[in-house]
Amino acid sequence: MPNPARDDEERGLALLSLDSGRFESLSGLSQLFILREILRTYEFDNDLEPDTAKVYEVFDLIVGTGSGGLAACLVGPLRMPVEEAIQAYLHIHKSVFIPGERDISMEERTARLHDELRKLIEERLSPEEQACRFSEFSKLVPGCMM
Numbered sequence: 492m493p494n495p496a497r498d499d500e501e502r503g504l505a506l507l508s509l510d511s512g513r514f515e516s517l518s519g520l521s522q523l524f525i526l527r528e529i530l531r532t533y534e535f536d537n538d539l540e541p542d543t544a545k546v547y548e549v550f551d552l553i554v555g556t557g558s559g560g561l562a563a564c565l566v567g568p569l570r571m572p573v574e575e576a577i578q579a580y581l582h583i584h585k586s587v588f589i590p591g592e593r594d595i596s597m598e599e600r601t602a603r604l605h606d607e608l609r610k611l612i613e614e615r616l617s618p619e620e621q622a623c624r625f626s627e628f629s630k631l632v633p634g635c636m637m
Contacts, residue, residue, distance in 0.1 A: 507550040507567075511557025519558030520580050526566070527573045546573065564608070569615050583607045 507526070512518025530544045537544075546566040547553065555563030561583065565576035587603045589595075612621060 504551045505549060507546065507553045507563070509553075509555035509559030509563045511555075511559050517558075517580075517584060519555075519560075519562040520577065520584070522559055523562050523566075523573055523577050523580060526562075527577075530573060542572070542574075545570070561604075561608075565611075569611060571615070579611060 509519065509522050509526075526546065530546065530549065531541070533539070533549060534541055534544050547570050553563050553567035555561070562576065562580060565571045565579055566573060569576075571579060583604065586607050587600050
């Protein structure tokens with residue numbers, strides 16, 4: 492889909508930066524809800540059909556830290572539509588922060604998060620894309636890093 496925002500050279504780069512927050516507070520999730528509304532406005536302003544704008548096509552650079560980094564990974568390199576990213580974020584959150592579990596170490600939570608991300612990566616990316624995004628040479632290939 493052509494990106495009307497990129498057709499106008501005077502607009503410059505479109506950057507999406509999702510901020511950090513406490514993962515257990517679901518701050519990254521709220522940012523995905525806001526992003527959904529931004530895309531709806533973008534579609535309306537550019538006379539696009541609803542639910543056709545893709546985050547990775549609208550923005551030139553997608554970055555994030557902490558829980559915002561997780562959201563950025565879902566809509567950027569994993570190319571999830573926002574609605575799907577919301578569901579994936581909720582699933583990951585429930586896997587990492589199991590209700591009632593209070594005495595779990597940070598290392599265990601990190602391992603759970605890593606496992607959930609690895610599953611998503613294996614489901615959504617071909618072996619070639621996985622190698623490209625995670626190899627030590629990915630920094631040398633534009634558009635090829637997560």
